[in-house]
Amino acid sequence: MKKRIVITGLGTLNAIANNVPDFARSLKKGICGIGAIDLFDTTGFHSQTGGQIKNFIARDYIPEKFSMKRMSRADKLSLAATLEALHDAELYPSPKELKEEIGIAIGGGAGGLLEAEEFYSDYLKNNGKDVNFCKLSSLFCASSTDCIASTFGFSGPKITFMTACSAGATAIGYARDLIVNDQASIMIAGGVEPMCRLTYAAFNALKSVDPATCRPFDKNRAGLSLGEAAAIMVLESLDSALNRGAKIYGEILGYGITCDSFHMTAPDEQASGAVRCMQAALKDGCLNIEDIDYINAHGTATPVNDLTETKAIKEVFGKRAYSIPVSSTKSMHAHTLGASGALEGIVSVLALRHGFIPSTINYQESDPQCDLDYVTTGTRKVELRAVLSNSFAFGGNNTTLIFGKYSDGGALNE
């Protein structure tokens, strides 16, 4: 029988919370974290807003004994979220004998670009003279993975994904498989994405951002809101969690990855990639459509994504699509790109654990083409068995994760 993989720790910083308990509260309250940003100058862009992490002072999170030399904002956010997740899983400080068996899989995006951009701007101004190239040393997103490993002394597998908006979800899916395949006992898995000028300029140039605040599934939705986050989960086998007496948030039941092979920045309007992705995750988890009680949508609020995703959900779930609540929490924490799959994974796990469905906020007018239950009138309190979370990316990369409530009476898919 396949090993059951469970989640025993969570950590996050994002636009609506700087830790997991606050995140659960903000999700339940329907807090919007999208507003003005001050990480860089937004003058001249199509939009001026975003979902920036508030009041992040790295030293408030990372003990003095850990060096943060040359670390980027992304690296520091990853460390802060990892620390929270390790504490939560009662793995901090980590027992020496476990360190060899702890691996790391991170979905990244901009990595250290925020700092590298400052460097490059100086480089252009000075014609390449008198600039310190060391500022580029944490530029690439694998740097965050390496920083986590070197800070905590973990020496299991390390891998970093960069598939734009599906990277965080892919990292969690693959981390599960690394434990199933005995390459690691425990995996630190998740995603990190800092806001930066390049990403901001890119989405603005494509006019895929809403100048105000994103409105997923609304008739007048006009694009996404960009955000940033670090979102980390601790994964381990059920046996390992039980042996340690760890608290179990839920389990990973299935994941699927497909690609559209259609267009680099637009989803296939036939929704084939998204349909096959959800089906692959259901199949991987040996689940039926009846098992899914809530869908945490990709729901970016671009006109085409929300329409395509709605179509895809209808195709996969048939009539049942109308009775499954579907919400996009991007309306609160914005689109955190490389971290989004992991952040929304945490949303899914919290929903299972606390028995609630977060709402799609900012929703005003219904779209006749988007006619599912988008949970637009506030949080619902309800016990959930399994939650499906979608992540669709530029490049046509799709990843779907399915999380299940943990019950010692056996898995949902047994």
Place this chain on the structure above:
Amino acid sequence: MSKNKQTENAQRVVVTGIGLVTPLGIGKEEFGRRLFSGETGIAEIKSFDTSKLSSHLGAEVTNFNPRDFISVKNLRRMDKISLMTAASARLALDDANFRITEANRDRVGIILGTSFGATDITVQFLTNLFNGGPANVNPILVPNTVMNAAAGHTSIELGFRGVNTTVTHFAVSAENAIAYAAAEIRRGTVDFIFAGGTDILSEFYYKSLTKFHALSPQNKGKESCRPFDKDRNGMIVGEGCGIICLESLQSATARGHKPYCEIKGLGMGSSSTKPTAWPQNPEGMEKTFNRALKNACMSFNDIQVIFAAANGDKILDAAEAEAYAAIFDSPEKKPFITSLKGAIGESFSSGGIRACALALSLENNILPPVVGLENPLKSLAFVIGKKKEAEINNAALAGISFGGTYVYMTFSK
């Protein structure tokens, strides 16, 4: 019993095609001929001016004409790294004698490794932004600023729709990608998958590496790449793409295609090393190699050759040589060791190209020499001077990255 056997067969992963766009040539014939005759692709950099820099050599891809491989419709949307990748995948597909059809395209995927991605496009994008403000940003560049662009373009060009993922973990990006791809074949999500690595040289990227003192000549002496040599003085950076096609043995057998080799064992691990520093301590390598051997149910003595990661760096090569000396302590059983970095340079995602070379070695029982190696730093069975003919049944591919990450794989006939 027979049922068990069948399940085992379904899980065996074989290499059925290779595709290359490298400094040693395009396609396996040219690449193989030049590799085994000990030629090098390292030369003075031609695509940009290096006269003001501390290094001048590189392993560039030359004579690559994307039009020979890629449809006109998609060509104009693709950047350099995507063109090299899609061309390599096309070559690998043809070599595997596989046809992607409407019926099988959802069961074909790609897992690609890239260490640094399209550094040329990122620099161009930011130059536009900083020199001209938001209005000066070119939306056409946007899709290619993401690291997963090369795999995305490749899927569009070849028309497959299964698993698609991009891995980026510095110098083990390609090895990590191949390991993941093998796991996907075993998991049964796809029947055919492209895996490998791709990276390009660009002016700003090259300049940055010289500023980090990562390149030869690190200290004094002649600029050259000499893996495992006593007088080595740093790596020489390269570019290129190597893609292998993986299938289940069942699938290859069913369509009557003879595989190059089988992927047997996988070991992944790391050691506490400063980010951006090469590991000084061989323990992480030993541990991970052992894990791969155990995973393959093999012992040290079963391995006839190691395709090493050594690139001429002072620290890396010494640690890697020490690791193998410790693992293979019985002198008569020492496997051959070869490194390709003197021929193809260090492209960081070189694992893709090296996996292709390994497949050719297993097929033909020849080992490529370590170009640039004259005075070995340790008494190990390095392939020096010219190619070596030897019966090769099992080979190991070493993936070692700065930052202390390791991926070892074993391949068998």
